[in-house]
Amino acid sequence: MKVCSGYDFSDIEDKLRRSKKVSFPTNLSLQWFKGNAEFADVEFVAEDGFRVPAHRFVLEASYPGICHKTASSEIILPGTTNRTLDMFLQHVYGNEGQLLAKEDLPHLMALAEQLGAAPLVTMLGEGRSSCTDGNNVSHFELPCLPHLFHRVQSLGCPGELAGGGDALLLVDQCEFSIHKLLLSVHSMPIFRMFASGMRESLSCKASVSETSPEAMTAFVDYAYHGTISITDVQNLFDTLLLAHRLEVKELCQCCLNSMEKVLTVDNVIPTLSMTEYLAELESVPVLDGRHCYNASINSCRNASVEWMAANIVAVMESQIHSIPPLSMITMKAILTSSKLSGIPEKAILDFVLSWRNMSSTLVHESALLEVEELLPLVRFPLMSHECLTSLQRSKLAQVSLLFKTLLDEALQSHPCTYAAGQPLKNTRPTPLSLENRRELQASGQTTPDPYAIARFHRRAGQSYELMYMSDGDNNGIFHFLATDGGQHPWINPALTRKVMTASSSPVSKVSDHRWLVSGSFHSSSHFGPCYNQRTGQRRTYWQVALANQYTLQCNYYSLRSDGSCNFPRNWVLEGSEDGETWVVLSRHEDDRALKKPGQYASWPICHPISTLSCSAFRIVLTGPSSIGTRSEEFCISNLEFYGHLSCP
Numbered sequence: 001m002k003v004c005s006g007y008d009f010s011d012i013e014d015k016l017r018r019s020k021k022v023s024f025p026t027n028l029s030l031q032w033f034k035g036n037a038e039f040a041d042v043e044f045v046a047e048d049g050f051r052v053p054a055h056r057f058v059l060e061a062s063y064p065g066i067c068h069k070t071a072s073s074e075i076i077l078p079g080t081t082n083r084t085l086d087m088f089l090q091h092v093y094g095n096e097g098q099l100l101a102k103e104d105l106p107h108l109m110a111l112a113e114q115l116g117a118a119p120l121v122t123m124l125g126e127g128r129s130s131c132t133d134g135n136n137v138s139h140f141e142l143p144c145l146p147h148l149f150h151r152v153q154s155l156g157c158p159g160e161l162a163g164g165g166d167a168l169l170l171v172d173q174c175e176f177s178i179h180k181l182l183l184s185v186h187s188m189p190i191f192r193m194f195a196s197g198m199r200e201s202l203s204c205k206a207s208v209s210e211t212s213p214e215a216m217t218a219f220v221d222y223a224y225h226g227t228i229s230i231t232d233v234q235n236l237f238d239t240l241l242l243a244h245r246l247e248v249k250e251l252c253q254c255c256l257n258s259m260e261k262v263l264t265v266d267n268v269i270p271t272l273s274m275t276e277y278l279a280e281l282e283s284v285p286v287l288d289g290r291h292c293y294n295a296s297i298n299s300c301r302n303a304s305v306e307w308m309a310a311n312i313v314a315v316m317e318s319q320i321h322s323i324p325p326l327s328m329i330t331m332k333a334i335l336t337s338s339k340l341s342g343i344p345e346k347a348i349l350d351f352v353l354s355w356r357n358m359s360s361t362l363v364h365e366s367a368l369l370e371v372e373e374l375l376p377l378v379r380f381p382l383m384s385h386e387c388l389t390s391l392q393r394s395k396l397a398q399v400s401l402l403f404k405t406l407l408d409e410a411l412q413s414h415p416c417t418y419a420a421g422q423p424l425k426n427t428r429p430t431p432l433s434l435e436n437r438r439e440l441q442a443s444g445q446t447t448p449d450p451y452a453i454a455r456f457h458r459r460a461g462q463s464y465e466l467m468y469m470s471d472g473d474n475n476g477i478f479h480f481l482a483t484d485g486g487q488h489p490w491i492n493p494a495l496t497r498k499v500m501t502a503s504s505s506p507v508s509k510v511s512d513h514r515w516l517v518s519g520s521f522h523s524s525s526h527f528g529p530c531y532n533q534r535t536g537q538r539r540t541y542w543q544v545a546l547a548n549q550y551t552l553q554c555n556y557y558s559l560r561s562d563g564s565c566n567f568p569r570n571w572v573l574e575g576s577e578d579g580e581t582w583v584v585l586s587r588h589e590d591d592r593a594l595k596k597p598g599q600y601a602s603w604p605i606c607h608p609i610s611t612l613s614c615s616a617f618r619i620v621l622t623g624p625s626s627i628g629t630r631s632e633e634f635c636i637s638n639l640e641f642y643g644h645l646s647c648p
Helices: 009-019 056-062 064-068 082-093 105-115 118-132 148-153 158-163 180-186 188-195 199-203 213-225 233-245 249-261 268-282 295-310 312-317 328-335 345-354 365-377 385-392 395-399 401-412 477-483 513-517
Strands: 042-045 051-054 074-076 098-101 139-142 167-171 174-178 205-207 283-286 289-292 439-442 445-448 463-466 499-503 530-532 537-546 551-560 571-576 582-588 600-604 616-621 638-646
Touching (some): 051 082, 056 064, 056 148, 056 158, 056 180, 105 118, 148 180, 174 180, 180 188, 213 233, 213 249, 233 268, 249 295, 295 328, 312 345, 328 345, 328 365, 365 401, 385 401, 463 477, 499 513, 513 638
Parallel strands (some): 042 074
Antiparallel strands (some): 042 051, 283 289, 463 638, 530 537, 537 616, 571 582
16 A cells, blocks of 8 residues: 555655745635625725726626626726625624614615625615614624635535636546635635736646546535545545645544544554644644644544554554555554553564664664663563563573563563462562662663663553452452443353362262352352363362452452351462463461351462462362361352453
């Protein structure tokens, strides 16, 4: 896909800047054309011989009934004074209402009847009546007409006004008939083209290069009808560039709004490239560089950045290498977007490397410095232990000291690096000990690292902090899922399929693993061991898995014993990201916290293991329970987890 439609941007801007050196009005409006001979094709002659130039297009767009009078290039108005004619033209060309004296109303009304402006006659008749009904009213406020664009758009065939267009625009041998005044009010470059006294103004023909007929069709349609209906992205790009070149801000805004609605994996990067270019043209110097204050461009750019971040995996699978690279500013905006929540950090790293046609095994030293500027934005501590160790052996880790430093930092604090329950050493970095002024080695240079703390946090998204307050409270994850965050009464989340439960032995009349998340007390709730033929071991466990892509960083959990006196003493709590690889979150040996039937007990899960995002949890019995004859039974009535819940 073409990004820039073959335009030579620098040449276009030079032409526009050179054209702006000619002395023209800075703010062109319809009021400027009142009494002005520019583009005038008809002339009013008042009773005293005073002549005023006017424009058939404006007159007929305001009051279509005037057309029988404007067929001639000269309109003689017997009995009409210069004052009355000026009031009429101010009404047609002005953008504000007029306060008319009651003695002027009969004269203006007679002129309107003479010209065939029936709606104006009716309006003045009502005003005349209000001034003569004994209301002691000496003036009448004549409202202004709608904007010229709205007058034209309200007509059935605006292109046929004033006998059809009075100029031609030529694009690749295609002719477009236009009214010079209408397009001039839209576009200052069009006005300069036909009002400069050059060849175009004499022949009423102008060739527009470096654009497409489809783009010009959209521009002319917008000028006459006020809307565009373009679904092809390339035509949108061409129309946007033409509108920007012709300084039609409203059409630029329409194109940008349309571009936001048709983003796909194939056009999101060209759209970003387009908005980058326009933002650079519209930017102005500020203290820390340049900034674009065009709200439409910024809105389209931000929408494209958010869409790109949310669909970065799909974009990576598309033809990313055939598309021009994005700027550093846009790349940083994507990598700091909240829409990256839920995207694997390995995919984000691959996106950063592919930005300069690199990978962990293919390194271009000429582009390494640019890539290293973005690497601190990748949250390596959130990657899996296997991925980090694999990247440590890559060629990029051998070439880039910064990349190796970031990997070492992530591995040093990764939950899988330490056994659960092992005391934390003060020398091991944690998010609390990191500071924003920390420095990193980048290609032999020491640079400040403002992203040091952020790397240890999950990317911002839709999340909830489920805080443990007391045993049996309503703050845990299963209560949250059962009530949909407190929005409706309790429904067992296992029944609504928000949680999937399992156990080591089959469900019976006295035991059901769905009771584990039911929130109600059960006097008999236990399961026995199952035999694993692969390992030859017997294991007793309870298991829960979160559905709908929910993940939890568990920092506290609670158990409640059933109505029996068989209490667990030895068990481990395990968590998993994928339901296959399990990590020990908490280990208990001869734990006597549970002593009574129906009793609650709760335990914290220490950092760094509490930062592991899990979608599944299981409690596995590792030793005998309190009653020797039932030592392999795991008796639990309820289970609850707390921590940081991330939602899809």
